[in-house]
Amino acid sequence: MVLDFLQDNKTELIFSVIIVTILLVIHYTLNFAVTKIAKKSGFNDARIRLIRRYIHVSLFFIGFLALAYIFGTDFKDLAVIFSSVFAVIGIGFVAVWSILSNITSGVIMFFNFPHKVGDKIKIHDSDFPMEGIIEDITAFQLHLRLDNGDLVTYPNNLMLQKPVTLIKKDAIASDAEAV
Template structure:
């Protein structure tokens, strides 16, 4: 067999394995999510993260199969990571918002769909938490207005969870 035929067969095998792993991970995440009664939004995001990680693993395996030089790959990855590091350092608030979003999503007592009051001396907000994005949270008020707030600001406010609005 030619070298390319072996590489094509290896590529197909790796793609099949990653596809099977993706299906298995979705089933496992769904079972765990229903067992612990996680919100469907959390399950979807977790599936996306696992899918993204599996795609990265697939890309790495394909690069190895097709003979990408490891020193070139390390140089490329270190360049990308350096650029990202400088960008995040220059915009520290981005990191702060991402970190705050993770804390809100996984460990905050307020969850999507909960009614809340943000107790602020200048501007009180009353509504339901409708979305937790990467950088912002969205609150829907009684008047059907949507208020977005940076996640790190949300973390710094006193919040009162209410039964119904």
């Protein structure tokens, strides 16, 4: 029975091995590149793991689509399934669009944000101007320790919308050296 399956699906299995191998190479290459960029820029391990998870999930869905297509699933059937799933997900995300906005901003901030943990910054928000030291940058928000000791969580999407001034590079290390 197993031998019949292997004989009947030899071509599909060969293409599946090729696709999985290509996706694994892409996965490890992207993870290596993200780690190298992150270490060079001084990002913390939590942010590195978060971006790696995004890469992993994206490649999983690409692999699932490719394997379904290889084993003969009609493109129209895949389109119906995924459009139904994405419609339900889309309706759910309309209710929580700010979460998606913050996650997307977190990814953008990972690759293109000039400030990192330990920097003292000033956020020029017309309603709530703030000045403090960045303690953490998560998927959804930035943790900012104000001069009075309060911890403020500031959404990532607002960090990309508001002007931010760097007051002191790596203020935590500079304060420790002064002591």
